[in-house]
Amino acid sequence: MNQPRRPARASSTRRDWPARAKLLLSLTFFLLVLGLLVALTRRLDWQELLAALRGYRTSTLLLAAATACASYALYSCFDLIGRAYTHHRLPLRQVLPVTFVCYAFSLNLSAWIGSVGLRFRLYSQLGLGSAEITKVLTLSLMTNWLGYIGLLGVVLTLGLVVPPTGWELGLPGLRLLGGALLALLLGYLLLCACSPRRTWTIRGHEVYLPSLRMGLLQVALGAGNWSLMALLLDILLPAPLGYPAVLGALLVSAIAGVIIHIPAGLGVLEVVFIALLQQQTSIGALLAGLIGYRVFYYLLPLALAGLGYALLEMRARRMRRNNLR
Secondary structure, X not given: OOOOOHHHHXXXXXXXXXXXXXXXXXXXHHHHHHHHHHHHHHHOOHXXXXXXXXXXXXXXXXXXXXXXXXXXXXXXXXXXXXXXXXXXXXXXXXHHHHHHHHHHHHHHOOOHHHHHHHHHHHHHHOOOOHHHHHHHHHHHHHHHHHHHHHHHHHHHHOOOOOOOOOOOOOHHHHHHHHXXXXXXXXXHHHHHHHOOOOEEEEOOEEEEOOOHHHHHHHHHHHHHHHHHHHHXXXXXXXXXXXXXXXXXXXXXXXXXXXXXXXXXXXXXXHHHHHHHHOOOOOHHHHHHHHHXXXXXXXXXXHHHXXXXXXXXXXXXXXXXXXXXX
């Protein structure tokens, strides 16, 4: 009788170790964030926090609401790049609400639920095939992160993110990292302009390469959305911080949130902002602004997206009933 092949198990173990290492890294960061939050609550002046929340003017809140709406409107245009790339004929009145709903759910729950799960469900109900939905999804995600890479590259290269005292990666290291990110973005745009090959498979995922014009539009839309998110924070945070410092802290917190995988980056955003900006203002004022940011950019859009999703599902059921008649 033949014995089982042990090398296959060893090979499987070797394939699993990157996932285990990623899980261990995420857990380590999560525990670190949790410890920092516990330490923060002991230092926090709760009276100062409540006073800062009560101190917002109506004009400030209206400006914050308008900025959040502008950001969501801009992000809702991301899927239009995929629409142009695939040449599908869904009208704007269908594409824009789907993108809005997916974005709000993705921010608050996870990209797997919002960006992936809801896109496939809603677009398939509107008649798109899996291949078209995959292309739309891929180009939308790339738009977000290409804008992020470009903006973070500029911020780091210009030295707008000042690391706290004691960080091993000081300002020169951050400038070097920023230059590398800009070089990576430039490489992508050169591929868009010159490459005869338009698709790649990376770890089982297809990456779709648009034209140079679309690539530049991706960078502009993505960077514009991240800039509006930072503007919303700048409106709600104390004025002495300045927009560049707020933008840098937001971009750093985003990559930290990706590493830890906590829904809505809960706690991660707060820890990063306090670590980078607590020398410039009080912790209570920082937290008040971050609470306002979560209300305007996470909770209120999620409530609207929940209503929008219910309406989209009702419309899809009506369409199915009409098709069966």
